[in-house]
Amino acid sequence: MDIKEIQNLIKFVAKSGASEVKLEMDDVKITIRTGSDSNDVTYVQQAMPMQAAPMQQQAAPAAAPAAAAPEAAAPAADENSKYVTVKSPIIGTFYRKPSPDKPLFCEVGDSIKVGDTLCIIEAMKLFNEIESEVSGTIVKVLVDDSSPVEFDQPLFLVDPS
Structure with missing residues (x-):
């Protein structure tokens, strides 16, 4: 689970009105608490940090094709503006x-x-x-x-x- 997915999860929980959500996966445990208390904290804990390195290596090749995408998307954006x-x-x-x-x-x-x-x-x-x-x-x-x-x-x- 990358930081973007965690941010989207936090936004979703905030809008849903839930007071607390706990999510546990193989290598990540997340607890999100919302409410009026000023002591509310979001906890993100990685249980196995060694698995994070292979995930980053897989994500790196995907960044190169994404760099070419904005050039192709520019003409379409003008049409849809x-x-x-x-x-x-x-x-x-x-x-x-x-x-x-x-x-x-x-x-x-x-x-x-x-x-x-x-x-x-x-x-x-x-x-x-x-x-x-x-x-x-x-x-x-x-x-x-x-x-x-x-x-x-x-x-x-x-x-x-």
Whole structure:
């Protein structure tokens, strides 16, 4: 588990309203406490630090291809700059329908207004309806149905005009 995953977990726990979460894996133990007490502390303890070195070696080759990606992404960013990006407010599983036998909340080309439900994100067995904060037309759905999403991950592109 790297520092980015730990930061995302802390943000998720803070937004979920849980007072304490404990996570234990093979080499990491994490306890996150939230609340009004000023004594709240987040503990991160690695049980086997020797396993951290191979993880870093595996991550290093991935950094080289990532450096080339911003050059390829620059033209696409210019095309999408006129659109509003709807992002995930939480970590969870993305669903485009309220249940398997119901129709999609929205499709490409649909007009939406503020407050319309765009999707559901399931987190810890809770289904959170994600509502639109902008009016416009759905231009693109950026995530496949039933796939995991990260905090602040783009979900939809909306044309506000």
